[in-house]
Amino acid sequence: MNTESLILRGRIAAKLGDNIDTDIIYPGRYLNVTDREKTPEHLFELTYPEIRGLIHAGDFILAGKNFGCGSSREQAAAALKFSNVGAVIAVSFARIFFRNSINLGLPAIVSEKAVERLEAGDELLIDLTAGTIQKVGDEALIAAAPLDPRATELLAGGGLIPYLKKKYAAV
Amino acid sequence: MTLAEKILARASGRTSVSPDEIVVASVDLALSHENADLVRKSFAEIGVPKVWDADRIVIILDHRVPAESEKTAATHKAIRGFVREQDIDNFYDVGRGGICHQVLAENGHVLPGMVVVGTDSHTTTHGAFGAFAAGIGATEMAGVWTEGQLWFKVPHTIRIEVEGELDEWISAKDLILYIIGKLGSAGADYRAVEFDGPVIRNMSIAGRMVLANLSMEMGAKVAFTPVDDKLLHYLAHRISNDLPMNPRYAPDPDAHYERVLTINASTELKEPQIACPHAVDNVRPLSEVAGLAVNQAVLGSCTNGRLEDFEVAARIVDGHSVHPRTRLIVIPASQEIYLEAMRLGYIQTLVMAGAMVNPPGCGPCVGVHQGILASGEVCISSTNRNFIGRMGSKDSRVYLASPAVVAASAIAGSITHPANIGVQEVA
Numbered sequence: 146m147n148t149e150s151l152i153l154r155g156r157i158a159a160k161l162g163d164n165i166d167t168d169i170i171y172p173g174r175y176l177n178v179t180d181r182e183k184t185p186e187h188l189f190e191l192t193y194p195e196i197r198g199l200i201h202a203g204d205f206i207l208a209g210k211n212f213g214c215g216s217s218r219e220q221a222a223a224a225l226k227f228s229n230v231g232a233v234i235a236v237s238f239a240r241i242f243f244r245n246s247i248n249l250g251l252p253a254i255v256s257e258k259a260v261e262r263l264e265a266g267d268e269l270l271i272d273l274t275a276g277t278i279q280k281v282g283d284e285a286l287i288a289a290a291p292l293d294p295r296a297t298e299l300l301a302g303g304g305l306i307p308y309l310k311k312k313y314a315a316v
Numbered sequence: 317m318t319l320a321e322k323i324l325a326r327a328s329g330r331t332s333v334s335p336d337e338i339v340v341a342s343v344d345l346a347l348s349h350e351n352a353d354l355v356r357k358s359f360a361e362i363g364v365p366k367v368w369d370a371d372r373i374v375i376i377l378d379h380r381v382p383a384e385s386e387k388t389a390a391t392h393k394a395i396r397g398f399v400r401e402q403d404i405d406n407f408y409d410v411g412r413g414g415i416c417h418q419v420l421a422e423n424g425h426v427l428p429g430m431v432v433v434g435t436d437s438h439t440t441t442h443g444a445f446g447a448f449a450a451g452i453g454a455t456e457m458a459g460v461w462t463e464g465q466l467w468f469k470v471p472h473t474i475r476i477e478v479e480g481e482l483d484e485w486i487s488a489k490d491l492i493l494y495i496i497g498k499l500g501s502a503g504a505d506y507r508a509v510e511f512d513g514p515v516i517r518n519m520s521i522a523g524r525m526v527l528a529n530l531s532m533e534m535g536a537k538v539a540f541t542p543v544d545d546k547l548l549h550y551l552a553h554r555i556s557n558d559l560p561m562n563p564r565y566a567p568d569p570d571a572h573y574e575r576v577l578t579i580n581a582s583t584e585l586k587e588p589q590i591a592c593p594h595a596v597d598n599v600r601p602l603s604e605v606a607g608l609a610v611n612q613a614v615l616g617s618c619t620n621g622r623l624e625d626f627e628v629a630a631r632i633v634d635g636h637s638v639h640p641r642t643r644l645i646v647i648p649a650s651q652e653i654y655l656e657a658m659r660l661g662y663i664q665t666l667v668m669a670g671a672m673v674n675p676p677g678c679g680p681c682v683g684v685h686q687g688i689l690a691s692g693e694v695c696i697s698s699t700n701r702n703f704i705g706r707m708g709s710k711d712s713r714v715y716l717a718s719p720a721v722v723a724a725s726a727i728a729g730s731i732t733h734p735a736n737i738g739v740q741e742v743a
Contacts, residue, residue, distance in 0.1 A: 164595060166701075168706050172705055179391065211502040217452065239505065244452065305455050310363055
């Protein structure tokens with residue numbers, strides 16, 4: 146297991162509210178884009194187009210409750226992942242988005258405290274295995290919900306495709 | 317055990333399961349639409365040559381039919397090639413099916429007790445057939461195509477008992493919007509929902525599909541309505557072989573529920589319900605938004621494009637004309653419904669009133685084509701989402717309502733109670 150990928154460092158590129166739905170993250174009109182690498186062109190296009198310019202590799206998105214509610218469109222998670230977002234931290238996630246995110250190797254971290262205490266621009270150190278978030282310069286550790294071992298395994302391996310590829314390579 | 321627990325226990329080869337346990341369940345049916353192209357690409361990356369079981373995969377084109385662009389045409393073409401190569405016989409092409417959830421039901425693909433996964437969030441619809449039916453993403457589906465199984469966290473179950481009866485002009489849509497308004501858009505997140513009670517038992521299969529379909533909009537993983545004689549009768553006409561599983565799937569009398577909610581439809585639901593912009597849980601009684609001018613009215617979608625929806629709409633618009641400043645777009649959910657609605661004269665009545673008929677498919681619901689809204693426009697729609705920009709401009713507004721309210725509002729040119737339109741008595 147590649148444990149390096151379970152330690153993340155980056156800056157909060159944007160802090161969003163509750164119920165950020167999949168149409169906000171990735172509008173339905175672009176669902177015919179099936180190359181994952183091209184999905185970032187439409188990330189937050191209708192509502193928060195400015196966020197695209199704020200994301201540097203490894204940065205985080207912070208959000209409220211029920212992030213990713215709505216459609217099962219994988220492009221929503223892909224657009225974040227391929228914009229080089231390091232992780233999404235939210236009070237809670239809608240279930241299909243959460244699964245898509247982990248399957249694509251994008252950490253989806255549940256932490257109400259982080260959302261209460263942190264703001265856009267903060268630089269963070271996240272340990273996915275320990276379930277801790279630390280603002281760089283602060284000593285205090287903010288707790289995140291522990292990841293299911295299955296999710297940890299998928300994230301460490303880069304997502305579901307590499308996992309299955311390896312599993313079936315020998316068959 | 318609850319229904320969700322029972323089905324997951326069976327599918328994972330266990331005698332019992334409990335909430336929060338993780339189980340690996342075998343999948344009985346895997347549904348995809350245009351995003352089969354995404355699944356196909358992930359599947360190719362995994363590198364397994366053949367899908368696990370071609371007979372358990374169903375692919376139905378519905379989101380962009382007929383192809384609205386060269387790009388979509390290429391997607392459709394790639395999917396056609398893939399189903400041939402993989403011997404997937406259950407493929408419903410343009411003109412052969414309609415909206416995936418309706419087509420799956422009409423063709424008897426879903427039976428009580430099945431585990432169904434679909435790369436569409438409204439896969440919850442199939443809980444109306446007693447199936448554990450959940451939406452998943454494309455990459456996860458590629459895993460299902462590879463292995464025929466998927467891990468699930470056993471959900472907690474919320475039971476919703478609906479007592480009393482539905483008044484005239486109050487439909488399954490109003491009931492579920494009311495419930496979503498009460499519970500909120502994450503009120504059933506990760507949960508299974510079981511609907512029961514006299515109102516549900518009396519409800520048509522089409523109505524039950526509306527409840528299961530829209531349960532997704534309160535976050536439900538799966539939602540069920542009862543497996544009863546009415547359902548078995550519906551299925552008997554649609555399946556060619558005997559029911560392969562216990563057709564009497566029901567929760568145990570001592571099943572444990574996280575929460576039991578009782579709703580008295582007679583006293584609580586006095587008015588049609590409207591989900592206002594830009595959230596499905598922003599639900600208000602019709603009187604609070606009555607009179608708001610609408611530019612467009614849409615009847616259709618996997619939520620409300622069925623025969624009974626066309627029946628009520630035709631009854632309301634009969635003898636009237638769509639308001640001069642409003643356009644009415646109607647979309648039968650499937651070819652079968654289209655034919656039946658023609659045979660019964662509903663389509664003619666709607667067209668004579670000034671409605672435009674779109675081909676069976678998702679139409680403008682997902683914001684691609686066939687009725688996109690301009691900035692500042694207002695739409696009353698029988699569809700399932702009213703998110704910002706869902707049906708077009710980010711500055712347009714979508715109000716979700718029952719088919720009856722959509723039809724009445726199209727005639728009045730503003731959000732209107734169907735009782736306010738002079739409806740001819742049914743002989």
